[in-house]
Amino acid sequence: MPELPEVETTCAGIGPHIVGQVLRAVDVRDGRLRWPIPENLAHQVVGHRVRCVRRRGKYVLIEFAHGGLIGHLGMTGSMRVVTTQEPPSYHDHFDLSFDQCLVRYRDPRRFGSLLWQDSPVESHALLAHLGPEPLTDDFNVDVLETACKGRKQAIKTLIMDSKRVVGVGNIYANEALYMAGINPHRQAGRVSRARLQKLVMAIKEVLADAIEQGGTTLRNFVDSEGNPGYFKQQLRVYGRAGKPCLTCSKPLKETRLGQRSTVYCGACQR
Template identity: 70%
Template structure:
């Protein structure tokens, strides 16, 4: 599933081509996404200038003066800049047609979404309860201490909870906890402030590094130009169950936590 770095990579790739441009046409070939594409989407945005493209967690917001298109890539979605003449493929469900280029949304499994929200955009039910961005100053040790206080919840589950901090998905939670030396199953309320401070730093480091590399290639992710990400080459634990720890050579352990694959080193993480 595309996570925060993949979504940010997409935003950076598509923004220069469409920001400030007038959206001339919305083409919906298949409205049956996770939630149906609104029937009045075209009426709301055609002929209007797109002011900017921003990211909130894993959502892309295409902001107009009066509202925003909310996009999510789901599990297998992508958004690419293509020429008007490029014929759509079978899973190309929605086009946003600008003067010189088309933004094309592809989603084989149709778990993503293309929605519309009038101002205030952040009042939308998908956005209203989101926690701070992990790369922002709001996500600091004081915030994480408050979130963890008295919690028996596993720390990995807590940092993947979008109400506590938004966008730290499974891949990067595994990596950040390994970098911080924290066992993913440890109760959040039993971790010291010093170690939580280290975890905040590691979350920021691993996400920043992944964004710089263009995201992680697992199966389906490609960036706005159809190119894969390369952060997978730097993964230290995720996808490496049974292999040697890069620090101590202990075989890495895999378990399930919140129905997600969790890989860690029993020796290095406590």
């Protein structure tokens, strides 16, 4: 599933092909995504020139002078550049058509989305209340401590809340909490500042590492059209329930937290 690194790599991958190009058509074969693709979307954007492609949280923003397309890859979405004559397959739900190429969106489970927002793009309701980007200085111990103060919510649920910080999905929340030695169930308000500092650093580290792998992940994905692949051998806890903790060798526990699989070491994480 696309995490922040895949979204980052997606933007980097399609940007060079379409920035400066005029969008010629939006071909929607199946607009039933998480939200239906608006019927009038093509009219608002066809004939305009792409100014930039960038990421905000896990949203892909394709911006024009007068607004922008807001894309989300959901669970199983991907955007890739293909040649104009390549025929679409079953789950290829829409194409953004340019003179020399297409940006083709594929999404078997259709949890993704494609929306339009007039300038400024970030005024859209989906973007307006997002928290800071985890890899910038805007996400720091002061911000996290304020967010946690007095909260009874589990720390894992809090760091996965995009209003607090964007881009921390289930896999990386599990990994970061393990790296910081914090039990995912611990109440957010009961984590010391020193340990929140560790958590901030762990989130930045795990995402930065994943972005380095993201390129590789996406290349594999495009080449094989198979699993996105997470280089699971590098994950310390996610997907390793029952297996020995890499620090103390005790078996890792698995629980549910907010309907999400949560794996941790009962000994190393307090």
